Amino acid sequence: MIKWVIFLSFSLWAIISGVGVVLFSNPVYVILWLLSALISIAGIFFVAGAELVGALQLLIYAVAIAVFYVLVLTAVPWEKALKKDTHFRTSGILSLPVVLLLYVEMALVFILGIAASPEGKFREAIKKLGNTEVIGSVLFSKYFFAFEVVSLVLLVGMIGAVIIGRKEKQTYENDTP
Amino acid sequence: MESVIAGLIIAVIKILVILGVVLGVGAYLTLVERKVAAHIQRRPGPMVVGWHGLLQPLADGLKLMTKEDLFPRYGNRVLYNLALIMALVPATLVFAVIPFGPEFELFGYKIKPILTDVNVGLLLVFGLGSLAVYAIALAGWASNSKYPLIGSMRKAGIIVSYEVAITFAVMGPLILAGTLSTYNIVEAQIEQKLWYVWLQPVAFVVFMFSLLAETGRVPFDIQEAEAELVTGFTVEYGGMKFGLFPLVEWYVEVLSLSAIAVVLFLGGWSPINIPFIGFIDPLFFLGPLSPFVWFILKVTALFLFILWLHWTLPRYRIDQITEIAWKVMLPLALFNLVFTAIIAPVVWR
Secondary structure, three states, rough: HHHHHHHHHHHHHHHHHHHHHHOOOOHHHHHHHHHHHHHHHHHHHHHHHHHHHHHHHOOOOOOOHHHHHHHHHHHOHHHHHHHHOOOOOOHHHHHHHHEEEEEEHHHHOOOOOOHHHHOOOOHHHHHHHOOHHHHHHOOOOOHHHHHHHHHHHHHHHHHHHHHHEEEEOHHHHHHHH | HHHHHHHHHHHHHHHHHHHHHHHHHHHHHHHHHHHHHHHHOOOOOOOOOOHHHHHHHHHHHHHHHHOOOOOOOOHHHHHHHHHHHHHHHHHHHHHOOOOOOOOOEEEEEEOOOOOOOOOOHHHHHHHHHOOOOHHHHHHHHHHHOOOHHHHHHHHHHHHHHHHHHHHHHHHHHHHHHHHOOOHHHHHHHHHOOOOOOOOOOHHHHHHHHHHHHHOOOOOOOOOOOOOHOOOOOHHHOOOOHHHHHHHHHHHHHHHHHHHHHHHHHHOOOOOOOEEOOOOOOOOHHHHHHHHHHHHHHHHHHHHHHHHHOOOOOOOOOOOHHHHHHHHHHHHHHHHHEEEEHHHHHHHHH
16 A cells, blocks of 8 residues: 555656656756656666666666766856747657657557566565576576677667767877977 | 554664764764864864864854855756755765664664665665765856856766766675675675775775765865865855855765775774684674774774875866776776676685
């Protein structure tokens, strides 16, 4: 009973934060709403008993990833932050079908995923071994291939970042007389 | 039902004790810092208020409370005040997962001197610890002023860099202990008769560097940098609001991270360790209080070490700081992690 109350309050908090992310125009407020949404989702994980996932949600999303948006603040002058209008109105309307398609896809994956989810299969193992150990053993045995493919995707992203961020030594040398 | 109520009462008592101790000690550490700094520089420090300045923190508090509450004219009041809350709350929440001593029995109830012994305590420490960056970024932006913004951006850059290093540094002890719960890590060290600092000196050094960087202590206090930035992101704050930021950053966070260092590397509440042989306890006459005294002693020693660094070293440049993080600390921590991960399963189990 009390679990449901906590779960519902966290869900409500997450939904309100999500609406806040969409409605506010000041980027600083948007970052804060996003942070609040991420923290409430971590709370939902904790209520569900997935301690490790909750802590990782907090550590990776709320801190490591959302922090990078904070660096956006340097690029937000005060006058721009207070303005209400946005540049991308037509682009937003044009991209609506794509967004809808993506949502349908997400719903499909979600519905298919419910059928494939190992509901209750690991409950005994979690009781015996603990959350972290079970996630580790499942990740590195059953889902090992998917795990490696995902890390490859991340590697590609990292290489891209390094290429974008590299110094172009040649041009500087040519400039010096 | 009775046990539920007892559990609740115990939890409330724990919360009150932790909050009181942390904030009270935090306030008094300002005096400790000023005294240590003074003696390092061969001067007496605060001497007027009370015996050897013992009442100085109260006087300072009174002064800060009664000051006028100034607010920058074009600032953002909501975020300006929210920054204070976001600085204080995560920093004090970290103490929820710090074990202060072994389990003891009182009036028939078994009490662990830790607020919540969750399985993922250590991850929570770093999750909550780095939420502090939002407070500083907000404080800098909401002030609508140049110095605070520069200071807060410097701090954000430092935290982003060192958060990676510190997370990889603690993986070494984690592999040796085989658990993420702070309480069990200490118990594992007592069981194995080994402080992990003996096997993980590299991780310890990286951890201490990151501790200094995340709490903005010298040599990484580039976000304050009195000479260039006045005092960084606290420029537009006045009175007690101004006092809160150094209190949180320099004392509460240093205390919590020092406590985590003690838990991870120095065996928590265990007495002096001879590797693999056992523990020597010169404080045996204190009986059941001895573990708590040991814990406090170790945290104090680390804190004094940090003060010593703070008042003797010069300051790094911002590019040097980030360079150390990415080019020295991160590879060292990664190498240590891989080495431990390869060796530990062979030798350890």
